[in-house]
Amino acid sequence: GEDVEQSLFLSVREGDSSVINCTYTDSSSTYLYWYKQEPGAGLQLLTYIFSNMDMKQDQRLTVLLNKKDKHLSLRIADTQTGDSAIYFCAERSQAGTALIFGKGTTLSVSS
Amino acid sequence: DTAVSQTPKYLVTQMGNDKSIKCEQNLGHDTMYWYKQDSKKFLKIMFSYNNKELIINETVPNRFSPKSPDKAHLNLHINSLELGDSAVYFCASSQDGPSGGNTGELFFGEGSRLTVL
Numbered sequence: 001g002e003d004v005e006q007s008l009f010l011s012v013r014e015g016d017s018s019v020i021n022c023t024y025t026d027s028s029s030t031y032l033y034w035y036k037q038e039p040g041a042g043l044q045l046l047t048y049i050f051s052n053m054d055m056k057q058d059q060r061l062t063v064l065l066n067k068k069d070k071h072l073s074l075r076i077a078d079t080q081t082g083d084s085a086i087y088f089c090a091e092r093s094q095a096g097t098a099l100i101f102g103k104g105t106t107l108s109v110s111s
Numbered sequence: 112d113t114a115v116s117q118t119p120k121y122l123v124t125q126m127g128n129d130k131s132i133k134c135e136q137n138l139g140h141d142t143m144y145w146y147k148q149d150s151k152k153f154l155k156i157m158f159s160y161n162n163k164e165l166i167i168n169e170t171v172p173n174r175f176s177p178k179s180p181d182k183a184h185l186n187l188h189i190n191s192l193e194l195g196d197s198a199v200y201f202c203a204s205s206q207d208g209p210s211g212g213n214t215g216e217l218f219f220g221e222g223s224r225l226t227v228l
Contacts, residue, residue, distance in 0.1 A: 031214055037152075042115075042201060042219035050214075086152055092215050098144060098167050099217055101154040 004102035006089050011108045018076040020105045022089030025070065029091040032065065033099065034074045037086045046074070046087070076107075084109045114138050117202045117220040124192060125228055131188045132223045134202030142166075143185035144217065145177060146201040154201070160185055189225075197227045 003025045012018045024032065030051050035043040049056045049063045049072070056063045062075040076083055086106050090099040115136045124130055136143060144167075145157040159167035160179045174190045189196060203217040 031216075033216060042221045043154075043203075043217075044219070045216050048214055048216060088154065098156040098159050100156070101146075104152050104154070106152075 004089055004091055004100055006087075006102035006105045008103060009106050009108070011110065012079050014079060014081055014109055014111045016079055018074075018079045018083070018107055018109075020074045020076075020087050020089075020107065022072040022074075022102055023070055024072065024089070024091045024100075026091055026100075027067070027070065031092050032063075032072050033090040033092070034061075034063065034072075035088040035090060035101075037088065037104070039085075043088060079107075079109050081109045081111055083107060113220075115202055115204055115218050115220040117200075117223050119223060120221065121224050121226075123226045123228065126192055126194060128192050129188070129190045130192060130225070131186055132200055132202075132225070133184070133186045134220060135184050136202075136204040136218070137183065138204055138206075138218060140204040140206050140218070141182060142205050143179065143182070144203040144205075145185065145187050146203060148199040148201060148222070150198070158185075158187075192225075192227045194227050197225055199224045 005023045033048045034046040036046045037043045060077045064073045086104040088104045089102040092099050117134045142161045144159045146154050148154050157171050158177045162182050163179045176188045179185045199222040201222050202220040205217045
């Protein structure tokens with residue numbers, strides 16, 4: 001079945017770069033997503049990447065996709081305390097319509 | 112205007128009771144979902160409806176019954192509540208699957224925190 005794996009915690013200092021990694025299993029995934037969840041709130045889409053792309057950059061965010069290894073990463077440049085949140089990787093396969101989420105990486109940013 | 116709205120935001124109830132959570136989306140989407148987020152923040156799909164038709168029903172106890180009166184609404188009714196049902200329940204919606212430039216992203220509500228005592 002489909003499965004998405006992420007490390008659970010990441011701690012960085014303000015101003016550093018953060019890299020959150022994710023592996024997925026469904027090679028037919030058409031889109032892969034990164035969502036952010038702040039405390040007490042719902043999930044907000046941060047960015048997504050189409051499966052025929054290797055990289056996508058959006059301001060401080062860089063998404064890298066390695067389809068061969070089924071590995072996705074999210075890099076946040078110049079991490080700020082406001083970036084502290086849970087980051088979820090998600091895949092959407094051609095077979096289904098729901099997103100399958102990883103367990104979420106809690107990013108803690110210290111000043 | 113809130114795109115995906117859920118009520119109530121908080122629900123505290125006793126074991127054995129029956130409760131409902133309502134969800135409405137004003138995005139004109141065809142598909143709606145219920146996800147459960149447990150105390151460890153893990154998110155699992157429970158149900159998915161497309162144009163009022165059930166299309167995903169994961170391994171969820173049949174005490175949980177979704178109902179979609181129209182494509183803008185998806186409600187979740189839970190019978191005989193158990194302690195393990197305590198969680199945050201998220202409603203979400205999306206346009207149909209990725210095609211024609213549609214990314215298939217999900218739009219989430221703010222969640223309904225259910226506490227069963």
